[in-house]
Amino acid sequence: MPTVTRQRFYLVNIGFPLLLAGLLFCIFDLTNLDILISNQFYDPATHSFVLEHDRAFEKLTHKLPRILPDTTGEVSVIGMLLSFLWPLLQRATGGRRIALLESIRLAPALRWFAAHRRDFLFLVVSIAVTTGVVHYFKSHTSVWCPVETTLYGGVHEKREWFENFRLLHEAGEGRCWPGGHASSGFTLLALYFVARRYRWRFTRPLLLAVMVLGMIYGSTRVPQGWHFVSHTFWSGIIVWLTMFGTALAFYGRERLSQPIAFEGTLPSGAASVPVTAG
Template identity: 30%
Template sequence: MSLRRTDLAISFAALLALVAWEISGLDLPLARLLGGAGGFPLREHVLVRSLLHDGGRWLSGLLLAALALDAWRPVLRGPARSERIYWLAVVSLAMIAVPLAKRFSTTSCPWDVAEFGGHVPYVPHWLPTLTDGGPGHCFPSGHAVAAFAFFGTFFLWRDHRPRLGRALLAGVLLLGAAFSWAQMARGAHFASHSLWSAWLCWSIAVAAQLGAPRTSRSSTGTGALAPAGALAPAGALAPTDAAASAPLGGLRGALAPPSGR
C-alpha cells in the first residue's frame, strides 16, 4: 500500500473512531471527572492556564517562526526550499482554518453548561438543528490546533529523513494531547472538540499532499539540483569511459583499409 493510501486509511479509520466516540456520549462523563456544579477547579491553575494554555500559544508561535526561518535559510539538508515553503503554508492554513470554523459554531464551552456552574443546557455539537442558547463559538478546539497544525512537518520530512519525520509526528501528538487535556481540565472544551481538531489538521495535511512539490532525496535544501553537465568538466572523459573506448579505437584501426604507402 502506498503512503498516500495509508494516510487516507488512517483518516478514514480516525473518522470512524470519532463517530463511535460521539455515539458513546463519553464527553459528559469525562468532563465530570474534572469538574462539577462548582465549576472546574483547575480552570485557573498555573499548570493548565499559564504553562499549557498561555505558554502553549507562545511555543506554537516560536515553532511557526522556526519553520519560516528554515524555509528562508534551511538548517538541515533535506527538502528543497519550495517544499519547506509549501508545508509552512499548509501549517499556517490549518492554524487559520480550524479556529475560523469555530467562529461559526453555536456550541458553548463546558464551563457555560449548567451542570458545571454555567447557565445553558448541554447540547451535543453534532445536533445542528438545536442550540444551547449560550455564547457558542467553542467547537472545534482552537488551542489544540496550536500543536496539531504541525502535522505538516511530518509530511515535509518523512521522505527525506524518516526518523526526524517520526520524531516530529510523536512530538505533535504529545503536545496536542497535553494542550487538549489542559483545555478539558479548565472546562474550555469537551474531549471531542480536540479530537475533531486533530482530525481536521491531519486531513488538511493529507489532502495537501496532492499539490506538494516533489524533489529528489538528494536535494541540498536550497532547492537547487546540480545540472547534468556539471558532473564533470566539459570535454573531460571519465576514466571508465576512456578505458572502454581504447579497445574500440584499436579495433577501428585494425579494420581500416591500407593507406597505400
C-alpha cells in the first residue's frame, strides 16, 4: 500500500487540529458557553460546586488517574537507561560475562532495550517537551480557575487566555489554562506515535482510547469548579501538536505516514529498523 501523500499527511496532523482550534476559539472563547456549562454545576446557595469538596471523587478522578501517566513516564526513563546498558557491557566485559548473561536470559532483554533506544528516547523527550509547553502556556496566560474567579466566589476576574497572553514573560499567578490534569492523560499520545511508527494494527483504537482518557481526565474537573470545559479541548490540541512535532523529529514523515498494518503482527523487518539515538 502506498504511503499517505505529503499534503494529506500534514493536512490531517496539523491542518485538522488547527481547524478544531479555530472552531473552539469561536464557540467557547468568544462566547459565554463555558460559563453556561459551569453554572449547571454551581450551587449559589452554598457558593460551591456540587463536587468541589467531595474527597472520594477527588481521589477517584484526580489522584488515582495520575498513576497511569506517571508510570508511563517512569518506565520510559528506565527503558531509556537500560537501552544504553547492553552496548556498555559489550565493550567493558569479556566473553564469559556475556555468556553468563545469555545463560540467565538477561542478554535478550538487554538487546531488546538497546534495539528500541529511539522509542524510549522519544517517550522521555516527548513527555518532557509536552509538559514544558503546557506549563509555558499556563504561566504565560495566567488564567484563573472558575472557583478562583468572582463568578463563583473567588477574588480574581475571569479572563480568556488570549486577553492576558505574554510571549516572553509570565503573565501572572493564574495556572488554569490549558487543563493540566487533562494534559497528563493526553501525554499518553506518545504511545500512539510509537505504535504508529511500527504500524501496529491497534494503533487507531489506542489513539481513540488516549483521547477519551484525556477528555475524562479533564471533564471530571468541571463539576469541581477547577476547569472550564474548553480548557480540556485546548489541552488536547496543544498536546497533539507538540507530540506530533516531536514524533516528526524522531521518526520522520515517511515512517509516520506508512499505512497501518492489519495483520496480527508487526510488519516484517520492523524490529530491524535502525533505532539508535541518531
